[in-house]
Amino acid sequence: MTASSARAQGRPSATDHAAIERAAFALFAEQGFDETTMEDIARAVGVGRRTLFRYFPSKNDIPWGQFDESLEYFRRQLAAVPADVPLADAVHDGVVAFNRFDDAALDQHRFRMRLILTTPALQAHSAIKYEAWRRVIAEFVAQRLSLEPDGQLPRLVGHVSLALSVAAYEQWLDEPASSLTDLLDQGLSLLRTYAGSERLRP
Structure with missing residues (x-):
């Protein structure tokens, strides 16, 4: 259940599965899983909501990496x-x-x-x-x-x-x-x- 992935060409270098997981986990720890939205996670990573959904189809998928x-x-x-x-x-x-x-x-x-x-x-x-x-x-x-x-x-x-x-x-x-x-x-x-x-x- 690793979090590594090759970065897609043309996307910000800071944006990959691992970066999204780290940002999401920090938010989950701070404010709770239920209270955290995909918009919150997108803002924390510095990407748009659509970009976030390219990596994870739903918030429920993020803990599974x-x-x-x-x-x-x-x-x-x-x-x-x-x-x-x-x-x-x-x-x-x-x-x-x-x-x-x-x-x-x-x-x-x-x-x-x-x-x-x-x-x-x-x-x-x-x-x-x-x-x-x-x-x-x-x-x-x-x-x-x-x-x-x-x-x-x-x-x-x-x-x-x-x-x-x-x-x-x-x-x-x-x-x-x-x-x-x-x-x-x-x-x-x-x-x-x-x-x-x-x-x-x-």
Whole structure:
């Protein structure tokens, strides 16, 4: 879920996804998510409202950053896993890697996830993003097991992986000194211990 992007030629150099996120997050922290408008964010960035909408279709999309691009990277990373790697290991490692961030990005990511997980106005929009994330895992599982992505097992692995991730994020937000990737790793390992990872082997 990175915020980097190539700047479009002809647009102000200070205007990109990352700059918009920083300005929006500052406003969200100062005056609240619900009270902040797209006009407020456009003024803070120094662009017109139309320009802002070229980067983010709605205010609800801003906390998610460049999520669609991150999902494409996630899909490519899973597809590149060698066939001899057990499916349980591939999903486990893929989920942990997807949620690994540089130390310098952790504070902003923590703010991002607190917004996503605790802001009522974002919940319906978040459900759409969650479904897209689960779908990446379900498609990977289905491909490895020669199943349909909407089949019970691929769908279940997607839902369980998301539930474990959300639980890890909630704990990470409650315990600032904890390691997000460690919490994810522990949660996924616990599931495999009690559910039996051999059931997810091709």
